[in-house]
Amino acid sequence: MRLEAIDISFRYDNGNRKIINNLSMHMDKDERLGITAPSGFGKTTLCKILAGYEKPDSGAVLLDGKQLFAYKGYCPVQMVWQHPELSVNPRFRLKEVLKEGDRVEKHVIEGLGIEPDWLERYPSEVSGGELQRFCIARALGQGTRFLLADEISTMLDLITQSQIWNFLMEEITLRGIGLMVVSHSEGLLKRVCTRRINLDQLGVKQ
Amino acid sequence: MKQWNSRKTMYCFFVLSIIFLAVVTVIGYFSYDKAMVVDFSRKNLPPSFSYPFGTDWMGRDMFARTMTGISMSIMLGVLAAAVSSVIAFSLGIIGASMGKAADGFVSGLIDLVMGIPHILLLVLISFALGKGFKGVVTGIAITHWTSLARLIRGEVLQLKESQYIKIAEKLGHGKLKTAVKHMTPHLLPQVLVGFVLLFPHAILHEAGITFLGFGLPPEQPAVGIILSEGMKYLTMGSWWLALFPGLLLTIVVVLFHLVGDILGRLIDPGRIHQ
Amino acid sequence: MLEERKKILSIKNLSVSFSQYEGAFRWKNLLAIKDLSLDVKEGEMVAVVGSSGSGKSLLAHSVLGILPYNATRNGEISFYGETLTEKRMRELRGKEIVLVPQSVSYLDPLMKTGLQIRKGKKDESSRQKSLEVLKCYGLERDTENLYPFELSGGMIRRILISTAVMEQPRLVIADEPTPGLHIDIARRVLSHFREIADEGAGVLLIIHDLELAVEVADRIVVLYAGTNLEEARASDFLEENRLRHPYTRALYRAMPDNGFSAEPGTQPYAENRPDGCTYAPRCEYVQEKCLKEVEYRNFQGGMVRCIMAGGEIR
Numbered sequence: 001m002r003l004e005a006i007d008i009s010f011r012y013d014n015g016n017r018k019i020i021n022n023l024s025m026h027m028d029k030d031e032r033l034g035i036t037a038p039s040g041f042g043k044t045t046l047c048k049i050l051a052g053y054e055k056p057d058s059g060a061v062l063l064d065g066k067q068l069f070a071y072k073g074y075c076p077v078q079m080v081w082q083h084p085e086l087s088v089n090p091r092f093r094l095k096e097v098l099k100e101g102d103r104v105e106k107h108v109i110e111g112l113g114i115e116p117d118w119l120e121r122y123p124s125e126v127s128g129g130e131l132q133r134f135c136i137a138r139a140l141g142q143g144t145r146f147l148l149a150d151e152i153s154t155m156l157d158l159i160t161q162s163q164i165w166n167f168l169m170e171e172i173t174l175r176g177i178g179l180m181v182v183s184h185s186e187g188l189l190k191r192v193c194t195r196r197i198n199l200d201q202l203g204v205k206q
Numbered sequence: 207m208k209q210w211n212s213r214k215t216m217y218c219f220f221v222l223s224i225i226f227l228a229v230v231t232v233i234g235y236f237s238y239d240k241a242m243v244v245d246f247s248r249k250n251l252p253p254s255f256s257y258p259f260g261t262d263w264m265g266r267d268m269f270a271r272t273m274t275g276i277s278m279s280i281m282l283g284v285l286a287a288a289v290s291s292v293i294a295f296s297l298g299i300i301g302a303s304m305g306k307a308a309d310g311f312v313s314g315l316i317d318l319v320m321g322i323p324h325i326l327l328l329v330l331i332s333f334a335l336g337k338g339f340k341g342v343v344t345g346i347a348i349t350h351w352t353s354l355a356r357l358i359r360g361e362v363l364q365l366k367e368s369q370y371i372k373i374a375e376k377l378g379h380g381k382l383k384t385a386v387k388h389m390t391p392h393l394l395p396q397v398l399v400g401f402v403l404l405f406p407h408a409i410l411h412e413a414g415i416t417f418l419g420f421g422l423p424p425e426q427p428a429v430g431i432i433l434s435e436g437m438k439y440l441t442m443g444s445w446w447l448a449l450f451p452g453l454l455l456t457i458v459v460v461l462f463h464l465v466g467d468i469l470g471r472l473i474d475p476g477r478i479h480q
Numbered sequence: 481m482l483e484e485r486k487k488i489l490s491i492k493n494l495s496v497s498f499s500q501y502e503g504a505f506r507w508k509n510l511l512a513i514k515d516l517s518l519d520v521k522e523g524e525m526v527a528v529v530g531s532s533g534s535g536k537s538l539l540a541h542s543v544l545g546i547l548p549y550n551a552t553r554n555g556e557i558s559f560y561g562e563t564l565t566e567k568r569m570r571e572l573r574g575k576e577i578v579l580v581p582q583s584v585s586y587l588d589p590l591m592k593t594g595l596q597i598r599k600g601k602k603d604e605s606s607r608q609k610s611l612e613v614l615k616c617y618g619l620e621r622d623t624e625n626l627y628p629f630e631l632s633g634g635m636i637r638r639i640l641i642s643t644a645v646m647e648q649p650r651l652v653i654a655d656e657p658t659p660g661l662h663i664d665i666a667r668r669v670l671s672h673f674r675e676i677a678d679e680g681a682g683v684l685l686i687i688h689d690l691e692l693a694v695e696v697a698d699r700i701v702v703l704y705a706g707t708n709l710e711e712a713r714a715s716d717f718l719e720e721n722r723l724r725h726p727y728t729r730a731l732y733r734a735m736p737d738n739g740f741s742a743e744p745g746t747q748p749y750a751e752n753r754p755d756g757c758t759y760a761p762r763c764e765y766v767q768e769k770c771l772k773e774v775e776y777r778n779f780q781g782g783m784v785r786c787i788m789a790g791g792e793i794r
Contacts, residue, residue, distance in 0.1 A: 038662070053372060074378030086369040091391035100377050113746060127533040130746065138377070155659060157531030158690055158734040163742040184663035185691075187736030 001029040001064050003050065003077060003146050003178060008059030010042070010049060019045050020056070025197065029145060029178040032169070034193030036184070041199050043182045044082070047150045050180070051079035063145070074102050078139040082151040084131035088123045095119040097134050102141025111167045112137050129160040136164065140171065146178040153188070165192055213472075220468045223461045227280060230458065234277020241270040241427045253446050260446035263439065268432075272451045275429040276458055278422075279409045282343055283462075286412075287404035289347035291354060295397050298358025302366065303385065312359065316352045324349040328411060329420045342421050346408045354400040358393060365389050395473045402466035406459040413455060429455050486560070488651050488682040489543065490519040494555035496538050496547065510750050513538055514707045516555075517776060517783075520651065520682040525674060527685040527693035527714075530703030533747055536686045539703075540653050543684070544579055545569030559651070578644040580673075582656040586640065587628040594624025597642050613642045617672060634665035641672050652676055653684045658692060670696045690717075690731060699782075702728050705747050705758035708776065711783035724784035727759045757785065 003026065010020040019042035027033045037043050048054045050061055052068050052075050061068040063076060081087045088097045098104055098119070112133040118126055132152060139147060149168075153161040169192060172179050181192055189196060245265040253260045259268035301312030319327070327349050332341035365371055365388070374384050415421040416430025424431055429451055436447035496513040513535040520526045530536045541547050543557055545566050557564045559572065569577075588596060597613065598606040614623055617638045623631075631639065637657055644652055654673055658666040670685075674696050677683045687693050693700055694717045702710045702725065710725040720738070723729050730743040745762035754760050756771040763770065769787050776785045 038664070052376060075376040078376065081369060081373075083369075087373055089370045089374075089388055089391075100374060100379070102378065113744065115746070127531065127747070129531060141377070143378075155532070155688065157688060158731045159743050160531065160746070162734040162736070162740045163744070166740070166742045185736065191736045191740050 001145055001178070002062075003027050004062045005046075005050060005056075006060050006062065008049060008056035008061065010045060010054065010056050020049070022059070023199075024059075027146070027178050027180060027195075029176050032172070032179045032181065032192055032194045034189035034196040035180060035182045035199060036189065036196065037199035043199065044150050046199070047079050047148045047180070047182060050146075051075065051077045051148055053079070074141065074143040076143055076145040077148065078141075078144045078146070079148040079150060080132075080135055080139050080152045082154060084128055084135045084155075085123060087135050088131065090123050092123070093119070094121055094123065094126070094131075094134055097123070098137055101138035102143045104137050104141050108137050108140050108171065111171060113163055113167075129156040132156060132160075133164065136168070140177075144177055146180070147172065148180045148182075150182045151184070154184070161188075216468050216472065220465060220472075223465050227458065227461060227465075230273060230454075231277045231280045234273035234275070234280075237270040238274050238427075240267060241274040243267070250444060252444075253450075259450040260444070262435070262444070262447055268447065268450065271427040271432055272429070272454055274427045275432055275451065276454055278426070279412055279429055279455070280405075280458065282339065282346075282412050283405045283408040286343045286346035286350070286408040287401050289343070290351040290404055290408075291397055291401040293347065294351035294354035294400065295358060295393070297351070298355045299362055299385070299389075299393075301355070301359045302362035303381075309359075312355070316356055319349065320352045325411070325414065329415055329418070332415055332420050337420060338423060342412050342415065345415070346411055350404055350407060350411075354397070354404070357396060357400065361393060361396060362389060365392060395470075399466055399470040399473075402462065402469055405462040405466070409455070409459055409462070485521040485523060487519050487521050488560060489684065490556075490558045490561075491539075491543070492517050492556040492558075494539070494542060494553070494557065496535070496542055496554075497552050498548075499550050499552070508751075511753070512551075512706055512750050513542070514753070515776065516703075516706075516708050518701050518708065518711065520684050522682060523677055523680050524699070525677040525683040525685060525697045526699045526701060527687055527697035528701045528703055529687055529690050529693050531688060531747060533705075533749070534703040535706040536688075536703050537655060540579065540655050540684070540686050543569075543653060544573055544577065546573075575647050576649055577651045577653065578647060578649040580637075580640050580644045580652060580654045580657060582659065587636065589628050591627075592624060593626055593628065593631070593639050597624070597639065597646060599643075599646070610642070610646065613646060617642055633661055634669065637661065637665075637669045638672065641669070641676075645676060649681060651682045651684065653686070655686045656688065657685075658687065658689060666692060667695070691735065702731070705753050706750060707758055707785065708783070709759060709785050713782065716782065722780075724779050724782055725759070725786050726763050726765055730762075757787075 005023060005025050007022050007024050008020060009018065009022055011018045023046070035043060035046070045054065049056050052061070055069065063071065068077065088094075098109065114130075114133050114137060118130060123131055132155075136152070153164060156164070165188070168179070171177075181189060183189055243266065247265065248257070248261050249263055249265040251257055251261045257267055257269060259272055261268055262271075297312050297315070301309045328345040331345035331348065335341035335344055371384060371388055374388055379387070412421060413428070413430040413433065416428050417434045419434075421430055422428040432451045433448055436444070436451065439447050494513055494516040495511060498510045498512055500508055500510060516535070516539065518526065518528070528536045528539060538547070538551075542553050543564075545564075547553060559568075559577065562568070564572075573579075587593070594607070594610055598610040610624065611621060614621065619635065619638055619642070623635070623639075628636065652673065657669050657673070661669065670692060673683050673685060677698075685693065685697060690700070694714050697714050700712050700714055700717065701708050702712070704727055710723070710728045712723060712728065716722040717732065720729055720732050723732055733739045733741045734743065743762060748754065748758065748761065754771070755773070757763070757774045760766045760770040765788060767787070774785050774787055776783055
């Protein structure tokens with residue numbers, strides 16, 4: 001299975017600044033791809049396009065040769081965002097957050113170190129690191145084929161960071177999920193990724 | 207830890223207010239017949255033990271009349287406020303989630319209704335529907351939904367842009383499921399508080415237009431009628447005819463307002479530890 | 481080596497507790513910070529490092545006297561040897577002690593940045609001074625005519641710092657100045673704080689990113705579950721066995737360059753914080769003595785709250 005971006009360009013409605021300019025890239029399901037770029041390059045925007053949150057102005061995103069937005073229902077490309085506190089409904093208990101996902105397996109929940117007594121809490125009652133574990137678990141439902149991680153551990157302490165990444169690497173290898181990692185941390189990318197690209201050398205323009 | 211605190215005080219106040227309002231409603235409901243009895247042998251009596259609010263120029267028991275009037279106002283208020291909230295909720299959601307055309311229509315409607323002075327619109331509607339209970343309820347219901355509808359529309363627009371709603375879509379949840387599961391928990395408290403705060407408005411407007419003669423029919427013991435009749439006798443020294451009904455009306459309105467306010471505070475997570 | 485310098489800020493046995501409602505009616509007292517001590521000397525940059533929930537922001541708020549309404553503070557905070565009362569904090573706040581807040585929301589969106597930097601003063605000397613400050617942070621002259629929404633994240637942080645240093649404070653408290661910034665810009669922002677310290681003021685840096693803190697600060701205070709477990713020189717983080725506490729060592733080993741190993745477990749919440757050492761439930765060296773109060777003591781040029789610190793743990 002392969003996720004491809006073919007010659008995509010993108011700009012936001014409210015500005016004439018072009019964020020992505022004729023970019024092409026691809027990744028396979030057994031890859032762990034690391035993305036780096038200088039400040040102001042549209043890394044988050046790229047993730048949003050690849051996960052189907054935004055449609056590119058031109059070009060196409062293909063999953064297995066088929067247009068990504070032609071997949072209805074659960075999107076096989078899931079994205080985990082940088083700020084977990086914005087990614088969960090503040091009025092949901094955390095167990096309901098897990099239920100939002102596609103039949104998230106018990107070993108994922110346990111593997112991420114989610115403790116049973118957190119499930120009854122509301123998002124504001126746990127720390128950012130704990131909340132991010134829920135966001136990751138939710139994105140690792142049965143239908144997930146690719147996982148895009150946009151700076152998911154910048155806000156976390158080192159131990160939580162390595163707990164999460166060690167689990168993620170094991171889990172995606174086991175299930176054959178492709179992983180894309182956006183991070184500024186050289187050390188982290190070196191540890192996690194099998195291939196690296198620098199957006200600076202591709203068609204992403206400020 | 208068993209200790210008195212301000213939150214408990216709020217709860218007590220809340221419960222007591224509701225009990226008070228309920229009791230007034232029930233007493234009023236059952237003293238309707240008593241309120242209609244005319245007895246010229248006891249006319250124009252000042253307040254006493256047997257007639258705590260005195261009697262009027264036809265010897266009618268003012269306590270019974272006031273209670274009946276207030277109770278009718280409350281029931282009318284509940285009905286009008288409920289209808290109003292439902293209109294506001296539906297229009298707010300439709301406006302925000304059914305595309306540009308629907309939004310334009312709803313916003314236009316809100317501006318239109320808000321643009322007309324609402325006492326005027328109320329009088330017109332009530333008059334057109336032949337006055338009476340139906341006229342008043344309809345009038346109040348279709349003039350009072352605007353600000354709540356605007357609030358809800360704004361809230362839905364904001365929610366639609368939030369990250370977690372977009373994530374829910376990508377997790378394969380349909381539009382309807384997202385609206386019901388994700389949005390209602392945010393909107394319900396607003397609607398509830400809006401509903402309670404509509405009460406005092408509804409009651410005051412009912413009393414207002416009845417006082418002006420466009421509301422409930424004159425034979426009804428309604429607060430507006432009691433007050434307008436009482437006014438004629440004020441100069442003759444029968445102060446109790448207007449004072450007690452007026453005072454009770456004020457108390458009821460203030461209580462509803464406080465109930466709404468407390469409710470808002472109790473369910474506002476930002477002030478949860480106050 | 482910094483002994484002869486004057487102490488600007490000294491915090492002794494600080495504790496902060498919250499009274500809050502549990503469910504609808506029950507009052508509960510929650511100890512968020514427990515027995516925390518540290519000091520900042522002239523020309524020194526002290527980083528307070530901890531994950532979210534460790535109490536590091538509360539520490540900053542206690543020094544400034546801006547704790548939330550339901551919090552109570554105990555212990556002693558002094559500024560140049562003088563005990564800080566709430567009243568004194570109010571007098572010093574914004575003049576001698578300044579906070580560099582973490583987000584944009586602290587800037588007035590309707591006011592040009594130049595005017596915000598000089599706090600609304602319009603005279604020529606303030607203007608000259610504000611232009612100098614802008615220049616010194618590598619911002620263009622005409623930045624003063626821009627509104628906050630026209631600035632990037634890195635520029636906003638620099639504006640916030642400019643606003644703070646206009647008053648030439650003795651103590652600068654920086655509350656998480658880096659999240660959301662690209663790493664190069666984050667480094668640049670931190671280097672500005674380093675300059676402030678090098679010019680003689682004290683800087684208390686509240687930060688969650690240990691790797692960045694080590695690059696820039698003189699001393700690192702490690703917070704965990706509301707109390708400090710260790711105070712180390714930044715250079716101690718070059719080698720695992722120079723660190724004193726098992727938790728700090730676990731942090732060291734979790735760095736991607738130092739093994740990326742993941743110690744299991746999570747930081748306990750304030751309501752179920754253990755009585756003795758807060759790290760005891762996760763610590764591999766835990767003994768019976770760890771379950772009672774553990775003293776915060778001097779150890780090998782730093783401080784540690786562990787009964788068997790340093791060389792004995794491997």
